Amino acid sequence: MKFKKLFILVFLFSFLFLLPCCHATSYPGEPTLVHKISTAEDLKKIGTEWPLNDAYDLESDIIIDSDTWTCIGNFDTPFVGMFEGAGYSIIFEGDISFVQTSDLENEFDGYGFFGNTGGAAKIWNLTLVFNGNIANSQNNNVGTLVGVMNNGTEVNFNPSYILNCSVKGNGSAIYGKNNVGGFVGTVFDGAIDSSSSDIIVFANEQNAGGFIGYIDTGNISNCSAIGASQSNNSQNKFIGGLNENNSYTDYNNSYNVVNYPEYPQTEEIVCYEYNLRPLVFALILLIVIIIIGAVWYFKNRKT
Structure with missing residues (x-):
């Protein structure tokens, strides 16, 4: 017995x-604090009063009537947090110029609503509306949502990604120098899914794309671009919906669709380790x- x-x-x-x-493990760098955003003043606190690695939830449509917008994040200190748009819109009422916070301009500084995003950045369910032109004709890496998207030093299972976001130009145009995109200016690495851009794109020199100005490597899935792209450089061959100059990125059809593993669409972003x-x-x-x-x-x- x-x-x-x-x-x-x-x-x-x-x-x-x-x-x-x-077992479930939170992504490295997961924010510990969630900030509620309901005004333009709240948005301006990101990266100034509030850290670039926290989580932010949009709680209403926000109208920005200023003629300049200070980009959230730069090359030295990119945005590496989470931004939940919750289906709301950020509306730029008139002509706008994106400005950077860094004292010395870096060639990899980005110009957009988010200037630079790093490896832990997650942005989803957000719409940007432009009722005027974006005037950054002397700057490189110019995009509407993000200037430069990069994975940085993050591990592979925790990529930077943008999900279910859109840009509406209402006949407006975005102007830049090199690497100008209707959605993201430059993508060094990362993933974008179920997103779209409808804005006219002009590059003074090279690389104008209706969706992405220049892409090095990444995963682009179920995305589309509507709007003309133009470059003043007659020798520039990289003009179109997506820049297809790199063998590390595949585009399957006219909407630039490729397959990549689906990412969670909930606020709790979890990775499973075995x-x-x-x-x-x-x-x-x-x-x-x-x-x-x-x-x-x-x-x-x-x-």
């Missing part, structure tokens, strides 16, 4: 090793217990 009880206890104990085999060692150990232990139990059973059966 004692052996039988010991057998049952060891059998149940073996299942404890199965628990760590699959560790097989406890599972293997538990299975071996279970087999040993079964063998011992079988030996004990047949031994007692004979007696």
